[in-house]
Amino acid sequence: MIALLKRNEAVWLFVHSPAAIIAAVVAIAIILGAAFAPWVALVDPYDLSSFSLFDGLLPPVWEDGANPKYLLGTDDQGRDMISSILYGARLSLFIGLAAMTIATVLGVSLGLAAGYYGGRFDAIVMRIADVQLALPAILTALLIDGIARGLLPADIQQELRVWVLTLAIALSLWVNFARTARASTLVQMNKDYVQAAIMMGQRPIRIMFVHIFPNILGPLLVIMTVDLASAILLEATLSFLGIGLPADSPSLGTLIRIGMQFLLSGEWWILWIPTLFLVALVVSINVLGDFLRDVFNPRLR
Amino acid sequence: MAYFILKRLIQSVFVMLAVAFLAFSLFRFVGDPITQMTGVETSVADQERLREELGLNDPFITQFVRFTGDMLQGDFGFSYRTRQPVAEMIADRIPATLELGIVALLISLIVGVPAGVYTALRPRGVVSQTILMTTLIGVSVPTFVIGIMLIFLFGVQLGWLPTFGRGGTVQIGGWESSFFTVDGWRALILPAITLGVYQLTLTMRLVRAEMMEVMRSDYIRFATARGVPMRRLYFKHALANTMIPVITIIGLQFGGVIAFSIVTESVFQWPGMGLLFLESIRFVDIPVMGVYLVVIAFFFVLVNLIVDMLYVAIDPRLRVKDAA
Numbered sequence: 001m002i003a004l005l006k007r008n009e010a011v012w013l014f015v016h017s018p019a020a021i022i023a024a025v026v027a028i029a030i031i032l033g034a035a036f037a038p039w040v041a042l043v044d045p046y047d048l049s050s051f052s053l054f055d056g057l058l059p060p061v062w063e064d065g066a067n068p069k070y071l072l073g074t075d076d077q078g079r080d081m082i083s084s085i086l087y088g089a090r091l092s093l094f095i096g097l098a099a100m101t102i103a104t105v106l107g108v109s110l111g112l113a114a115g116y117y118g119g120r121f122d123a124i125v126m127r128i129a130d131v132q133l134a135l136p137a138i139l140t141a142l143l144i145d146g147i148a149r150g151l152l153p154a155d156i157q158q159e160l161r162v163w164v165l166t167l168a169i170a171l172s173l174w175v176n177f178a179r180t181a182r183a184s185t186l187v188q189m190n191k192d193y194v195q196a197a198i199m200m201g202q203r204p205i206r207i208m209f210v211h212i213f214p215n216i217l218g219p220l221l222v223i224m225t226v227d228l229a230s231a232i233l234l235e236a237t238l239s240f241l242g243i244g245l246p247a248d249s250p251s252l253g254t255l256i257r258i259g260m261q262f263l264l265s266g267e268w269w270i271l272w273i274p275t276l277f278l279v280a281l282v283v284s285i286n287v288l289g290d291f292l293r294d295v296f297n298p299r300l301r
Numbered sequence: 302m303a304y305f306i307l308k309r310l311i312q313s314v315f316v317m318l319a320v321a322f323l324a325f326s327l328f329r330f331v332g333d334p335i336t337q338m339t340g341v342e343t344s345v346a347d348q349e350r351l352r353e354e355l356g357l358n359d360p361f362i363t364q365f366v367r368f369t370g371d372m373l374q375g376d377f378g379f380s381y382r383t384r385q386p387v388a389e390m391i392a393d394r395i396p397a398t399l400e401l402g403i404v405a406l407l408i409s410l411i412v413g414v415p416a417g418v419y420t421a422l423r424p425r426g427v428v429s430q431t432i433l434m435t436t437l438i439g440v441s442v443p444t445f446v447i448g449i450m451l452i453f454l455f456g457v458q459l460g461w462l463p464t465f466g467r468g469g470t471v472q473i474g475g476w477e478s479s480f481f482t483v484d485g486w487r488a489l490i491l492p493a494i495t496l497g498v499y500q501l502t503l504t505m506r507l508v509r510a511e512m513m514e515v516m517r518s519d520y521i522r523f524a525t526a527r528g529v530p531m532r533r534l535y536f537k538h539a540l541a542n543t544m545i546p547v548i549t550i551i552g553l554q555f556g557g558v559i560a561f562s563i564v565t566e567s568v569f570q571w572p573g574m575g576l577l578f579l580e581s582i583r584f585v586d587i588p589v590m591g592v593y594l595v596v597i598a599f600f601f602v603l604v605n606l607i608v609d610m611l612y613v614a615i616d617p618r619l620r621v622k623d624a625a
Binding site: 131134135136138139142143145146147149150151229233236237240241242243256260263264271275278279282283286 | 319327331332438440441442443444445446449452453457553556557560561563564567578579581582583585587590594597601
C-alpha cells in the first residue's frame with residue numbers, strides 16, 4: 001500500500017521535473033541505441049570488411065564535403081561514427097551495469113550481514129570499508145587491474161579483458177552499498193517485525209533477504225544509479241588511460257583516446273562526438289539519481 | 302595533547318605496516334620474481350641458486366621483516382622493466398607530482414572557499430545559481446575530458462599555453478622545480494586547473510553547506526540581534542567555525558589529488574609519479590607498483606597527521622577536552 005502511494009507520488013514528481021524528463025529521454029535513447037546496435041548501426045566496427053578506407057575522415061553532414069550516408073562523419077579507417085559510438089556505448093553500458101550489479105550484490109550482502117550479526121564480523125567488514133574509502137576508486141581499480149595482469153597467463157589476458165575490468169570496477173565501488181545497507185539494516189533491526197521474525201525462529205538468511213531487504217531498497221536504488229554513472233566514468237577513464245579495453249573493441253573511453261590523436265588536426269568530430277555522448281550519458285544518469293534521491297528523501301524537497 | 306599525537310603516530314605506523322604488507326604480497330605472489338629477473342637462457346639450477354641467495358625460500362615472516370627493513374633504509378629494490386633502482390625512479394618523479402598537486406589544491410581552496418561562502422550567503426542570487434549549475438556539470442564531466450577541453454581551447458585554438466611536459470625546470474638541491482621559470486608556470490597552469498576543478502567543486506559544496514549550517518545557529522542569531530556588523534559577523538564569527546571541516550577535506554582531498562593526478566599526468570604527459578605508475582601497470586612492473594603505493598600512503602598518512610595537529614591548534618574546544 002505504502003509502496004503504491006509512493007509510486008504515484010514519484011510519477012507526479014517526475015512529470016513536474018523537466019530536468020528529469022530530459023535526462024530520462026537522453027538516457028533511454030542512448031541505452032536503446034546501444035542495446036540494439038547490431039540492428040541500428042550502419043556498419044559493424046569490429047568487421048573490417050563492412051567499411052572502406054575510401055570513406056575515411058568524412059565530416060558530419062552539416063560540414064562541407066560530407067557524405068549524407070554518414071550523419072556524424074567517419075574516422076580515419078572509414079568507420080561510421082554513429083556505429084562506433086553505438087557499439088562503444090554498448091560495451092561501456094555493459095561493463096557499467098555488470099560492475100554495478102556485482103558491487104550491489106557483494107556490498108548489500110556484506111552490509112546486511114554486518115548490520116544483522118554485528119560484533120566482530122561487522123567490525124572487520126567496516127574496517128575494510130574504511131580503508132578502501134580512503135583510497136580513491138580509480139586507484140583501487142588500477143591496482144586490481146595491475147594484479148590481474150600479473151596473475152593471469154598472457155594467452156587468456158585479452159579474452160578476459162572485459163571481465164577483469166568489470167571486476168576491478170565492481171571491487172572499487174562495493175563500499176557505498178555495504179555502508180548504506182548496514183546503516184539501514186541497523187535501523188530496521190529495532191523494528192517489531194524483525195524482532196518478531198527472530199523470535200519465530202526464522203533462518204537469518206530469510207530474515208535478511210525476505211524481510212529486511214525490501215525495506216532498505218529505497219536508499220539503495222539511489223546509490224545504484226549514482227554508482228552506475230561512476231562505473232561508466234571509471235571504465236571510460238581506465239580505457240582512456242590505455243589500461244582498459246584495447247582499440248579493436250573500443251568503448252567510449254577508448255574512442256576518446258583514439259580521437260585525441262586528431263586533436264591537433266582538423267578532424268574534430270572523431271574526438272568530440274564520442275566525448276559528447278559519454279558526458280550526455282553520465283550527466284543524464286546523475287540527474288536521474290538526484291531525482292530519485294528527492295523521491296526517497298522527502299525532507300530534501 | 303602529547304598523548305593524542307602519540308596515539309595518532311602509533312596508528313600511522315600500523316597503517317604504513319599494512320601498506321608495506323600489501324606491497325610485499327604483490328611482489329611475492331603476483332608473478333614469480335625469479336622468472337622476472339632472469340632470462341630464458343638461465344638454467345633451473347642457476348634460478349634455484351638465485352632464489353636461495355635472495356632469501357626467497359625463507360619463511361614468509363622473515364622475508365617480510367627483511368623487506369620492511371630494507372625499505373626503512375631506503376632500499377626499494379629494482380624495477381623489472383628498466384633494471385634501475387626503484388627508489389631513484391620514484392624520487393625523480395616526486396617533485397613533478399607534488400608541485401602539480403599543491404598548485405591544484407591551492408586553486409581549489411582560493412576559488413572554492415570564497416565561492417562557497419558567497420553561495421551560502423546569497424543562495425537565491427543569480428550568480429549563486431550560475432555557480433551551482435556550473436559545479437554540477439563539473440562533477441559529471443570526467444577529469445580527462447576537462448583536460449582535453451583545456452588543451453583544445455588554450456593550447457590548440459588560442460595557442461597561449463603549452464599542452465604537454467613541464468617546460469623549464471630548475472634544479473634546487475636535487476629537487477627539480479618548475480616554480481622558478483615563467484616557462485615552468487606556463488606549463489603548470491593547464492594541468493593544475495584540470496586537477497583542481499573536481500576538488501574545487503567539493504570544497505565549494507562543503508564550505509557552502511557548513512556555512513549555511515553555521516548561519517542558522519543560535520550564536521550567529523544572537524550576534525545579529527546584538528548588532529554586530531554583517532561583515533564582521535560573516536568573516537569572523539561564521540567563517541572561523543567553518544574552517545574545521547575545510548581542513549578535514551584538505552586532508553581527504555590530498556588522496557584524491559594524488560589519484561587523479563594519474564589521469565591528469567597522462568593527458569598532459571606530465572612526468573610525475575602517476576605516469577610512472579601507469580607505465581608500471583602496463584608492463585606489470587610489480588616493484589614499482591608496490592613502492593608507488595607505499596610512497597602515496599606515506600604522504601597520505603603524513604598529511605592527515607598534520608591535519609590532526611592543526612585541529613588542536615585551531616579549535617580551542619579540542620584542547621579543553623584533551624586537558625579534562
